[in-house]
Amino acid sequence: MNEAHLHLIVNHFPILFPIAGVIIMIVGIAFRSAAVRRTALLMFILGALMAIAAMVSGEGAEEIVEQLSGVEEYFVETHEEAAERFAIVSYVLGGLSLLGLWVSFKHESLARIMNRVILVFALVALYFAMDAGTTGGEIRHPEIRETYTNN
Numbered sequence: 001m002n003e004a005h006l007h008l009i010v011n012h013f014p015i016l017f018p019i020a021g022v023i024i025m026i027v028g029i030a031f032r033s034a035a036v037r038r039t040a041l042l043m044f045i046l047g048a049l050m051a052i053a054a055m056v057s058g059e060g061a062e063e064i065v066e067q068l069s070g071v072e073e074y075f076v077e078t079h080e081e082a083a084e085r086f087a088i089v090s091y092v093l094g095g096l097s098l099l100g101l102w103v104s105f106k107h108e109s110l111a112r113i114m115n116r117v118i119l120v121f122a123l124v125a126l127y128f129a130m131d132a133g134t135t136g137g138e139i140r141h142p143e144i145r146e147t148y149t150n151n
Contacts (some may be wrong), residue, residue, distance in 0.1 A: 003060025006083045010053045014090055015129040017047030018122055037115050038104055039095040044122060048094020051087045058083060079135040086132035089125045
């Protein structure tokens with residue numbers, strides 16, 4: 001298994017964990033369940049950890065993919081920039097969630113406020129996730145590019 005293969009395996013998790021986390025957090029807030037809200041925070045933390053794996057494997061994948069025929073460097077660079085932005089947002093979300101998890105055991109009233117702030121930040125993170133995922137897909141899937149025309 002090379003780094004491009006590893007990247008293809010791990011690159012979906014930094015996107016999927018926050019999606020699951022947002023859904024779980026909404027359920028936790030709606031049903032006033034601290035355990036469910038903590039589960040959402042763990043999803044965000046796991047997403048941040050998987051973002052590290054995606055970024056590390058992405059460097060090696062870039063070297064391999066740039067050697068493939070039909071791959072335009074523009075799309076690789078666009079994805080790399082989007083992935084870097086998403087990674088930073090993911091790391092911040094993971095850090096906030098780690099703090100939120102600690103607060104949830106110490107100060108329940110503060111945790112309720114913090115969970116809502118984290119939820120809003122997670123929704124913003126999903127925008128960056130969409131951008132990173134879409135630009136990554138555009139590298140090898142021209143049919144999803146905005147400029148694609150069906151001849």
